[in-house]
Amino acid sequence: MRRLTLILPLLALAAPLAAESGLPDEAAVDMALDDHPSVAAARARLQAAEARAQGLKRGSHEFTLSGSYVRRSIDREGDFDEYDAQLSRAVRLPGKARLDREIGAYGIEAASNLAEDARHQAALLLAMHWYDWLSASAQSRVDQAAVANYEKALAAVTRRMELRDAAQLDVDQANAVLANARLGAEHSTGLATLARTRLTTHFPALALPTEAPEVPLPEIADARLSQLRDHVISNSHEIAAAEAETRRMEAVAARDDKDRLADPSLGLRLFSERGGVERGAGIVFSVPLGGGHRKSLADEARAGASAARAEEQLARFTVQETADADVVEARYRIAAWKRARDSVDAQMAAMVKLRRGHELGEIDLADMLLGERMVHDAFRIEAETRAEAMRAITKLRIDSHELWLGH
Numbered sequence: 412m413r414r415l416t417l418i419l420p421l422l423a424l425a426a427p428l429a430a431e432s433g434l435p436d437e438a439a440v441d442m443a444l445d446d447h448p449s450v451a452a453a454r455a456r457l458q459a460a461e462a463r464a465q466g467l468k469r470g471s472h473e474f475t476l477s478g479s480y481v482r483r484s485i486d487r488e489g490d491f492d493e494y495d496a497q498l499s500r501a502v503r504l505p506g507k508a509r510l511d512r513e514i515g516a517y518g519i520e521a522a523s524n525l526a527e528d529a530r531h532q533a534a535l536l537l538a539m540h541w542y543d544w545l546s547a548s549a550q551s552r553v554d555q556a557a558v559a560n561y562e563k564a565l566a567a568v569t570r571r572m573e574l575r576d577a578a579q580l581d582v583d584q585a586n587a588v589l590a591n592a593r594l595g596a597e598h599s600t601g602l603a604t605l606a607r608t609r610l611t612t613h614f615p616a617l618a619l620p621t622e623a624p625e626v627p628l629p630e631i632a633d634a635r636l637s638q639l640r641d642h643v644i645s646n647s648h649e650i651a652a653a654e655a656e657t658r659r660m661e662a663v664a665a666r667d668d669k670d671r672l673a674d675p676s677l678g679l680r681l682f683s684e685r686g687g688v689e690r691g692a693g694i695v696f697s698v699p700l701g702g703g704h705r706k707s708l709a710d711e712a713r714a715g716a717s718a719a720r721a722e723e724q725l726a727r728f729t730v731q732e733t734a735d736a737d738v739v740e741a742r743y744r745i746a747a748w749k750r751a752r753d754s755v756d757a758q759m760a761a762m763v764k765l766r767r768g769h770e771l772g773e774i775d776l777a778d779m780l781l782g783e784r785m786v787h788d789a790f791r792i793e794a795e796t797r798a799e800a801m802r803a804i805t806k807l808r809i810d811s812h813e814l815w816l817g818h
Contacts, residue, residue: 433545433627433801435617440815443617444533453522453529460522464515470508472501472674483685491686499678499695507674510666517659524652527816531648534815537617538805540610546798547603548623550791554596557787561589564783568776581776588780592787629745629800636738642811643734653719653726660719664712671709673699737807744800751793758782758789 431437444450478496485491503511565585572582603623611619644650675698683690765782768774808814 433624434805434814435541435619437815439617440534440537443537443614444530444815446616447533447536447614449529450526450533453526457519457522457526460515460518464512464519467511467515468508470503470511472503474498474500475676475678491684491688493682493684493686495680495682497678497680497695499676499697501674501676503674504669504672507666507669510662510669513662514659514666517655517662521652521655521659524648524655527648528652531809531812531816534809535806537610537614538802538809540606540613542626542798542802542805544603544606544610545623545626546795546802547599547606549626549794549798551596551599551603553787553790553794554592554599557783558589558592558596560783561585561592564780565589584776584780588784626794626798626801629748629797629804631741631745631804633742636741636807639807639811639813640734640738642813643737643807644730646812647726647730649726650723650730653723657716657719657723660712660716664709664716667705667709667712671701671705673701673705733810737803737810741800741803741807744796744803748793748796748800751789751796755786755789755793758786762786 434440435443476496476498479494481493483491483493565582568581568585572579607619607623610617675696678695679692680695681692762782765774765779768778805814809816
């Protein structure tokens with residue numbers, strides 16, 4: 412019996428390289444992140460906070476000019492032109508200007524950290540779509556290789572049938588396996604195209620290569636994972652923004668408490684009566700008498716400060732969870748990939764025996780095709796788990812600000 416060769420070639424696994432080998436150019440990433448709408452919006456909010464701080468520093472009080480003109484008529488005395496003019500301005504009481512400056516400064520600090528966090532979230536989004544594309548493309552390459560091998564297998568079986576060395580059933584079986592392989596290849600190729608489309612839609616400024624690069628081996632020291640986990644917390648802009656917002660709201664509460672004693676207004680008044688017969692100038696003074704409204708505003712601000720402190724604590728919990736979950740996921744994804752590699756080795760070893768048995772006539776075609784299918788599945792799983800492990804490592808590196816983000 413002629414030897415039937417149904418060998419799924421060992422797809423070249425990526426050589427151990429740094430994560431950047433499977434990622435886009437860092438300069439291109441910087442440009443793509445800068446152009447993302449969420450990052451642009453955060454920058455605009457930072458500019459708004461800076462303008463607001465400048466306004467708080469100067470204060471909301473402005474000069475007020477008021478006046479009147481009257482034409483008075485007095486019996487037996489005649490008509491007189493009379494007027495008065497007043498220029499006044501409210502004055503911030505001691506301590507209020509300092510609190511206004513603090514409110515503005517903390518507002519800028521919070522907005523600055525939120526702008527950095529927006530860039531962080533955009534980086535995570537880019538990484539997610541990037542690895543969707545790499546994962547789907549890797550599986551597509553496996554499926555395309557399987558199709559090519561099954562086509563060769565079908566040609567070989569067909570030739571054997573023509574030589575009366577194989578039955579029509581063998582040809583039908585090879586045809587069925589090829590049809591399923593082509594279906595799988597169409598599906599995975601479509602998913603790769605869809606993933607690329609989503610990536611280019613969200614990040615049109617990111618230039619993509621024609622073909623998705625290979626996913627590197629997810630090899631990283633466990634101690635390095637723990638180190639990155641600590642950096643997730645220490646470099647968190649989310650926590651820094653929450654801290655700044657707490658300080659801002661505490662300053663707002665202190666400011667509103669001081670505002671229960673309203674700012675006085677001082678001014679200069681000039682007047683002329685009876686056609687200039689009576690003239691005068693003087694100082695005017697006024698102050699609103701605070702009541703329940705100002706007390707309610709102060710109570711509201713204190714409650715807002717309490718809410719900000721609680722949200723700061725929540726931010727710490729959230730970042731702590733993210734750091735711990737990132738490490739746990741990276742570890743189990745790497746472990747899963749290693750088991751997938753072991754499965755590939757085991758399946759290939761089994762295929763050697765199946766081929767030998769087929770050569771000796773002890774293994775029929777159906778068992779050979781099943782073995783080839785199992786090898787194919789093992790390579791697909793390895794490609795998927797490798798991409799997921801690298802996705803988890805990349806997420807940890809981004810969350811720690813070790814990749815794409817400054818401290």
